[in-house]
Amino acid sequence: MTSSNCDSPVSESSDSNSIIKHWFYEHTIDAKKRWTPFSFVDSQALEEAFTSHDSHRSIITTDGGRFDVNIPERIRIPVYWKGENSEVRRCSWFYKVDSRSIPYEEGIADLLEHEYQEALRTEDWHRRVELPNGEQVVFHDANVIVHFQQKSTPDNWGTPTSPISKPRVVKRGIDDFNIEDGDCDKIDHLLFMVHGIGSVCDLKFRTVEEVVDEFRSIAQQLIQAHYRTAYDEGEVGRVEVLPVSWWNSLHSDESGIDQKLKSITLESIPKLRNFTNETLLDVLFYTSPVFSQNIVDTVANSLNKKFGMFMNRNRNFKGKVSLAGHSLGSLILFDLLCHQKSLVVNGDSHENVEAVKLVKPEVVRHKVLERTQSKQIDYRVGLSGTGQPLMKYPQLTFAPKNFFALGSPIGMFVTIRGIDKLGVDFRLPTCDGFFNIFHPYDPVAYRLEALVNPTLANVPPVLIPHHKGRKRMHLELKETMNRVSTDIKTKFMSSFKHVTETVCALNPITKNVNHKAIEQEVNEVIDKQLNSEINQGKSESANDETKDSNDNLQLGQLNQTKRFDYVLQEAPLEFFNEYLFALTAHVCYWESADTILFIVKEIYNSLGVEADKEIPQHSLKIERPTLKSSDAPQTSTSVERR
Structure with missing residues (x-):
């Protein structure tokens, strides 16, 4: 594997005229090429292997071990998932297409560099370099270099067959790119x-x-x-996150399910019907005894395979493993974990066993019970009471430390399976921690605490803090609105009193009007609205004290007697219309900094590592990778989201 550390390497040359060769890989999106630079650490490792001419170093691991680069063939290969190999180049010269920077082929880049150095030596900048494809690069000076595309052949009337393109700007070096330092070795x-x-x-x-x-x-x-403190001292490094996909296996050509659906699908509203076949029907597939077995086997086998690959490529890894599932993925993991064996190796329970030394995978067979709610289907029920159509559940080769369910329908599925109560003794046999994380507007998410203990139904979920350690803008806005409402009420009553006094002074008939009764009626109307907003704010602020009252709640063994229903704070814009943002709420977790920080903290809490009490708020900006459909040359953008 690539040898690196958590610090960025020095990659500048003392000679201002020399060029730094940096390695790039290609993305092909919508038939457009988008080139992205490797990190400084990875590019340096590739360059060292390339210049060493050592045949044993032809394959270099990059991106923290998630990709391999075959240097002789110039391809980048994903390690843990199936995907297309991407082209790799050793780059130094680029030309602009719109806002994208595209590297020249290595031979052409060497030619341009040779001409550039000759122009520097002779101070003769008016050079025209002919490229193999008939196009030209013209050197006006050291900073003005343009690329003229091949002229189109005129037709019989002398008219060009295609519009004449503007010359492209040519750039030397990697100054236009935002290049990352590289992944830390410590996982x-x-x-x-x-x-x-x-x-x-x-x-x-x-x-x-x-x-x-x-x-x-x-x-x-x-x-x-x-x-930051623990990171600078080398106490912490990074969390490796790997994807697990099951959809392609279900919808593969071997299963033939897509072709069967196509033959019976109506031709009307094709886009909507295709969307239904490719997404919504996955829920029905999982409830089918035939296809659910395929899904569970795919997930379990993928987890075991990727875990084995990870351990082989990271032999010094001594950490634990956690699982996270989104939506239906969380239900699949929940059912799988419910049917794991309580692992015991050499007399120790699974809590004290290294994950790599666990038992060989096998199938768990539990007692089959018949439920009164569905007498036509036999349900395989786990040791703690959860049910699923009769299936064989594979065993994982590791014991997860935590399980994070994101936007999860577990509670709903458990209920419709006829299980009214899981009970305080219910737990996942090989997993200690369980966290049910959801957005308040997520239409697919359900709570679980009430299924463990029905008395928890009226206890609000724990509010997940903002990643900057402060209240969300809309919560502060509510408090401001409450203060403004009070001010408006005071000013309104003052104006109303002044008007009534004026009217009474001008009209003797109104002298007998009960002004206190009118004032009391207005007060009731305003107070009703004001109290509604205040009570809503109080219900949310009550979450801050929820953890302190856990000792008075019977939370059961699912999360080691701790709370496990956690709710995100809605964003300021979402606050104004919860129905409008319901769909985005269900898919927000992948890029939610609040969710990610919560998971990170739970992971490091289990390692006994505490976060810094204060963080530099002004400098905490999340750099998010640019969307693949974007034409921007930068590899990251600075924005702030949930």
Whole structure:
């Protein structure tokens, strides 16, 4: 593997005329090429292997171990998931297309560099370089270099067959790119994330690999901000996050399900019907005894395979493993974890066993019970009482430390399976921690605490703090509105009193009017609205004291007698219309800094590492990877979101 540390390497040359060769890889999106630079650490490792001419170093691990680069073939290969190999180049010269910077092929870049150095030596800048494809690059001076595309051949009337393109700007070096330092070698924890319905995970139509990339990037930035002291001292490094996909297996050509659905699908409203077949029907597939077995097997096998690959590539890893699932993915993991065996190796329970040394996978067989709510279907019921159509559940080769359910319908599915109560003794056999995280407007999410203990139904979920450690803008706005409402009431009553006194003075008939009764009626109307807003604010602020009262609640063993229903704070814009933002609320978790920080803190709390008490608010900005559909050359943008 690539040898690196948490510090960025020095990559500048003392010779101002020399060029730094940096390695790039290509993305092909909508038939457009988008080139992204490797991190400084990865590019340096690739350059060292390239210049060493060592055949044993032809394959270099990059991106924290998630990709391999074959230097002779110039391809980048994903390690933990199936995907297209991408082209790799050793770059130094670029030309602009719109706002995108595209590197020249290595041979052409060497030619341009040779001409550039000759122009510097002779001080003769009026040079015209012919390219192999017939195009030209003209050197006007050291800073003005343009690329003229090949002229179109005129027709019989002398008219060009295509519009004449403007000359392209040519750039030397990597100054226009925002290049990351590279992943830290120290991995503290491994987190697997399972997607929900459909082949895409959010409204940007990104795959699980893409959204997990952003999740991982934000997590590392939050670690560096909130654990700055421990990070600088080398006590913490990073959390590795790997995606787990099951959709492609279900909808593969081997299963034939898509072709069968196509043959029976009506031709009207095709886009809506295709959307239903590719996404919403996944829920029905999982409730089918035939297809649910395929889904569970795919997830379990993928987890075991990727865990084994990770351990082989990171032999010094001593950390724990956690699982996270979004939407239907959380239900799949929940059912899988409910049917795991309580692992005991050499007399120790699973809490004290290294994950890599666990038992060989096998199938758990539980007693089959018949439920009165559905007499036609036999349900396989776990040791603690959860049910699912008769299935064989594979065993994982590791014991998860925590399970994070994001926007999860677990509570609803458990209920419709005929289970009224899980009970305070219910727990996941091999997993200690469970956290049910949801957005308040998420239409798919359900609570779970009431299923463990019905008396918890009226206890509000725990409010997840903002990642900057302050109240959200809309909560502050509510408090401001309450103060403004009070001021408006005072001014209104003052004006109303003045008007009534004036009217009474002008009209003797109104002298007998009961002014106190009128004032009392107006007060009741205003107070009713004001109290409604205040009570809503109080119900939310009460969450701040919820953790202190956990000792008085019977929370059961699902999360080691701790709370496990956690709610996000809605964003300021979402506050104004909860129905409008219901759809975005269900897919917000992948890029929610509040969610990611909560998961990071729970992971490091289990390691006994505390976050810094204060963080530099002015400098805490989340750098998010640019959308793949963007043409911007930068690899990250600075924005602030949930």
